[in-house]
Amino acid sequence: MALLMFKNLVVYRLSGLGGEPWGATLTEVEDGLSKARFVPCMATQPLSAGWVSPRHGEGGEGGTAPLVESIGGQWLMRLMVEQKVLPSAVVKRRVEELAKKSEQATGRKPGKRHAKELKEEAVLALLPQAFTKQASVNVWMDTKAQLLMIDASSAKRAEEAATMLVQSLEGLALRLVQTTLSPAAAMTAWLAGGEPPSAFSVDRECELKSADEMKSVVRYARHPLDTEEVRAHVLSGGKQPTRLALTWKGRVSFVLTDTLQIKKLSVDDGLFDAGSSRADEGFDADAAIATGELRQLIPDLVAALDGELATA
Structure with missing residues (x-):
């Protein structure tokens, strides 16, 4: 398995302010992001955040490279966050x-x-006199599916990027995608003896946590999960899965969390081998492979959790 250009995903639903589908053009998105282009911290500024080229990073083409790239109809952006470090x-x-x-x-x-x-x-x-550290957050918008995916390892960082995007793009509203069946309930059923939907298979990593005041945690890594020991933790031990490693169609592996975050994404090496032009096109080929696979995985995962929860 090889890493995708996205390591983690937090998934949001796009909409306009009145609940209508959001329909800005690529040019309108570029114009909105350009008003918040990344500028490094000034001398006494503790934090700076802004948009950079997803293809070139901060300094591509003298800082004039496009801030949104359309690859196969999928829009890619990158938020840069710089922070001064003071021990x-x-x-x-x-x-x-x-x-x-x-x-x-x-x-x-x-x-x-x-x-x-x-x-x-x-x-x-x-x-x-402080050192600075930078971290970038990849943002991917699928306007046809009306979904936004943020490559963030924490809910807080994802929320920061989502807030920055809403501030940059007029008329955009976001809400986290929620499913009818909670990920914890589904993962519990799969570990307790049920089979996950046919597109998915359970791998060899999970975290189980008790709901009582002890908050005890059991973690398995590189360990078979179809055992009586694991089932006992779930069925009689009162523990619920908070993380479970899964593979989709034998092609993409990831860890699902109880908050519907997708972590530790990796893809079968053969998919990259199949892209013969990857060495020449680089960014475009990686983006096409990543979004092509994940555009199919996300709806399959939502369907495995009994569909998206309807909102008023």
């Missing part, structure tokens, strides 16, 4: 130095309010 020990030491100077000048220790001001002063002084 807490460094900040603490600087605050203590400032507090000592203040006490020597006034004859009394700083109170709570003054201590807060000193911390803000310390951070402001240290920010220009």
